[in-house]
Amino acid sequence: MAKINQNYLQLQGSYLFSEIAKRRTKFIQDNPQAAIISLGIGDVTRPLPEAVIRSLHDAVDEMADAQSFRGYGPEQGYDFLIEEIIKHDYAAHGIQLSNNEVFVSDGSKCDVGNIQEIFSLDSIIAVQDPVYPVYVDSNVMAGRSGDYNKTSNRYENIVYLPCNAENNFKPELPTQKVDLIYLCYPNNPTGMTLTKDELKVWVDYAREHNCILLFDSAYEAYIQEKDVPHSIYEIEGAKEVAIEFRSLSKTAGFTGTRCAYVVVPRELKARDEEGNEVTVNDLWNRRQTTKFNGVSYITQKGAAAIFSDAGKLQIATLVDYYMTNAAIIREGISSLGIEVYGGVNAPYIWLKTPNGMGSWEFFDKLLSEANIVGTPGVGFGQNGQGYFRLTAFGSRENTEKAVDRFKKLSL
C-alpha cells in the first residue's frame, strides 16, 4: 500500500477554526433558539466596495465576448494589477519595486503555507507564540517540526518567541540559530504592532545572523498610528532579508473573493548546499509557475479597482467601520476591568480571560452565557493560554449587542 507523509500524523487536533465551528454547531443543535453573534473567525461582513463591484461586472462582460475574453493569465498576476500595487502600496511609501518582485495569489493563507517549500527541510524556523497556526502546521507537514511535546504544547524543533503582557507582546530576539522567522504585524492574534525602530531591530538581526524574515502584513490597512511601518521595506536593508505577504481579504473585504500578493525582492539571497548564492525570487517564481495558474482575471480586475480614487475612499470607509467596532469592543470590555490589548492598529482585540480562566473554558462560558463565539487564545499557541481573541469584523449592531451581553456575564 502507498505510504503517507508521516509528518501529517504530527499535526495536533484539527485546525483551530474547524474546532470552533464544531463546538458552535453542537451548541446551535442543542439551543436552536440562541441568537449567536460570531466574533470568532476573522471574517469580514461588509459588502465589497462599489468600485470593486463595478469592475467585477465589467470584467465578467469582457469574458462574454471572444474579442475581450481572457484565458490563462500570467501565473504571477497581470501587470495592470501589479503596477497599481507597486504604485499605491509601495512607491507611495518611498519603496521602489519591479513588476517581477510582486506575485499575485489567491490568498495569503496559500502563500504563507507554501513559502516554506522553497527552503531547505533542515531550516530552523522561529514563530511568535501566540501565532497564526498555518505557519506552524505547514512546517509540521513538511517535516521541520520534530516531535510534538504534549506537556509544553510545542514542537521540539520549532523555536517559539513568547509574546505576552510582560513583554507587551513584542518578542525577544532568538537566542539560538534560526533560519526563517515568521513575523506578523499588525499581529494576528494579539492586534499589537511594532514601531519602525522596533522592526529595525529585527531587520538588523536578520542581516547580521543571515536569516530570512517572512513578514505577514495582512492587516496593514488597519494601521492608524503614525510611527507604525506599513511595509517592512520601509526599514533600510530589509529587501535583502525579507519576504512580505499582503492580502486584500481584510483590506477590501475579499475573504470570499480571494486575492493577495507576496513581495520577493530580487536582492534576497539564500544559499545552496555548496554555499552558492541563489536568488530566492527565482525559486518562488519557479514554484508558482509550476504549481499555480494565476488568479481569476475577473478577481484581478476587481482587485485593481481598490486603487482607484473611488476605491480608496470606499476601502477607507470600510476600515473605519471595523475600527469603530474595535473601539466599541475595547472600551466596552475594558470598562469591566478586563485587560484588553490590540484594537488600535488592528481589527483584533486580545483580552486576558477574567479570573485566570483557561481559553477554551472562557470560550464555552461566552458561548453558553452570552451566545458569543470568539477564538480561544491557546489555539494560537501556549502563550495564548488565558487569552481570548475577538474580531471587529461583525456588523455594528452585533458588535454593540455583543458588548452589552458581555456586560451581563457573571464574571
Next chain:
Amino acid sequence: MAKINQNYLQLQGSYLFSEIAKRRTKFIQDNPQAAIISLGIGDVTRPLPEAVIRSLHDAVDEMADAQSFRGYGPEQGYDFLIEEIIKHDYAAHGIQLSNNEVFVSDGSKCDVGNIQEIFSLDSIIAVQDPVYPVYVDSNVMAGRSGDYNKTSNRYENIVYLPCNAENNFKPELPTQKVDLIYLCYPNNPTGMTLTKDELKVWVDYAREHNCILLFDSAYEAYIQEKDVPHSIYEIEGAKEVAIEFRSLSKTAGFTGTRCAYVVVPRELKARDEEGNEVTVNDLWNRRQTTKFNGVSYITQKGAAAIFSDAGKLQIATLVDYYMTNAAIIREGISSLGIEVYGGVNAPYIWLKTPNGMGSWEFFDKLLSEANIVGTPGVGFGQNGQGYFRLTAFGSRENTEKAVDRFKKLSL
C-alpha cells in the same frame, strides 16, 4: 544565510511553456509583421457560456449587499456546487459519491502539483512518457526524483512508462514496484484514450500491487466515443485505488476563471510507517484546510451554472466547436501524409514530425515558415521526441488558416 530547497536545482530548464513563450517573443521582435497563430499552449479562446456569465453577474450583485455577501466559504467548496458535480458528473454515470469526497479548487495544475505532498517522500512515482510536466516537476521539487540524467533526459528515481506509436500510446504496466502512478486520459499531450477494459487493467494492477492511481481527466468533456470511460470510478474497485482530477478549464472555458475539483473517495487508504491504514481523504482535507482557503464564491456560482439545462447545452456547443477544429486539423494534416494521433476524444492532435525532424527543430521551422506556434513533443518527455502537439482551441478562422499554411510548408 538560509538554505534553499536543493531539489529545485534538479529542475531542468524553464517550464516548457515559458520556453515556448520566450522563443515566440523573440520571433515577434525580429518579425513584427508576422501574423502568428498559436496552437501551442492548451488555452481556450471562446467566451464563457451565457449561463455562466449570468450567474457570475448575479453572484457579483450578491457580494454588493451585506445581506447576501459571502466571506470565507468552506475550504472544500460550497455544497451547492459539489452537489451539482456529484449529480451530473458522477451519479449520471452510475457513480455514488458523498459531498466530503469532492474538493473544489482553483485549478487542476494546483491539485496535481500539490497531491504528492500527502504521500511519503520515498514513494516511487511512475509517469507516462510523454507527460504533462507538472507531475514530474512537483515530485522533483519534493525530492523524489533522484538525479537528472542528461543523456537519457530522465530522472533516475522516476519510473517512465513509454507511450509511442508502437504501443498506440498505451503504456505497459510497470515492471518494478511503484507507489503512485499518474495517468492522464484523455491524454495530454497525445490526445489518446483508453477503453473501459484497458483502464480496468490499471485499476486491477493498482489493487493487486497496492499502489495509487492519480487519474487526471481534465479533458473528459471531449470524449466522443462510447466505450471510453468518463470517470475512473466507472471501473469496479477504483474507489479503493484512485484519486480523480477534473477541471472546468477546458470543459467550460475556465482557464482564466479558475475552477477545478478533485475526488478522493473515503475508501482510498494508504499506510503509515507502522503499517496502519490511513484514510487518504482525511489527509487531503487537512492539506486543503491548512494551506488553501477555498475558491471565490463568485467563481463557484459561475461554475454551478454549467450544470443547468442552458449551461449544459452551451458547453456542449463549446466542445463541438473545438472538436470540429480538431477534425479540421486531423484531416488537413494527415492529408499531407503526416502521421496524426489524438483529436478524436481530445482537443489535442499529436503528430509525428516529418522526415524524422527533432521536436524543437520542427517548432522553429513551423514558427519561421508558417508563423504557427505549437508545442514540441520532447517538452513532455523523451518519448515525445520527434512528435509535436497542436491544440484545437484556436478560433475556427485561425485553425483553417493554420491548416492552409501547413499545406504550404516545404516538407
